[in-house]
Amino acid sequence: MAQRFTPPAVLIAVFAIAMGSGIDALVKAIAPNAGLHHLIAWRFLFGGLIALAVFRAQKRPFPSTEAIRFHTGRGLIQLACAFTFFFALIHLPLAVATIIGFTAALMVPFVARLLLHEKITPVALIATGIGFLGAVLAIIGRPQNGAASELWMLGVASCFLSAFLYALGLVLLRMRATHEDATTIAMFTNVVPALAMLPVTIGLFGQPDWNDIPLFLMFGVLGFATWYLMTVAYARAPARRLAPLEYSALIWSGLFGSVFFQEYPGWQTWVGALIIIGACLIVAFEERFTTRKETGMPVSDLPE
16 A cells, blocks of 8 residues: 655654754854864764664664674764764855755765666766756855855865765665664664764863753754654655655755854855756656665755
């Protein structure tokens, strides 16, 4: 029987997407003073504790040695993805970072071709080329109010690298999509980076401002909650119905950027965004959302 499309799934997805954009805004506001390394270390520590608690509460079987090795490598990729994306958030307008993040969906077919030897259709190839032209146009539309960071281009490069790492992580998940459930994957996704960042957490690279610890805890809770809500939404409605909603993150990031950071990118950014979104949707429908369905993760934005 076909899965029914229910309005609550839409509301859940929209709320989760708005929450994810809110996390990005908080990172942009807090990371420069708190220290990016401290923010990431403590965010994954708290996120890891929550994910591990859920894993234990659901009495999931202990992963095999093969799974531990596999997800350890993928977890380190996740950590690098977070570092590069959060760095980009500091130096780019929220809307621009979000738009570049969308290109992860364009990279998935090419990473799948490299790792899984999947065929790239001519439609996907053309759409990807158009999408990256849109990305170039979006980058040109940098703010004209003098608020652009001196590390603008480094932020752009970091954001593209983060998008590639996210696409790589998605394709790697497809290799084990039938072996682990979403709870186990979420546990590894948070616990592995937390363990890797323990030298920072225990103070070997300086002490954080202890007044920031509640904020770090909030990041961990909200990051896990965003993942959980998106999982619930996609369990209640087909991917083809909900995936386009993920691009509403651009609306939220534009709103948060203008209200809290006085970011007003040029018209090129918005036109480029429309081009990228159109290209991503073409690629997604061409691939029949294979990656989204097999991994249980969104393909249009970066994880929080």
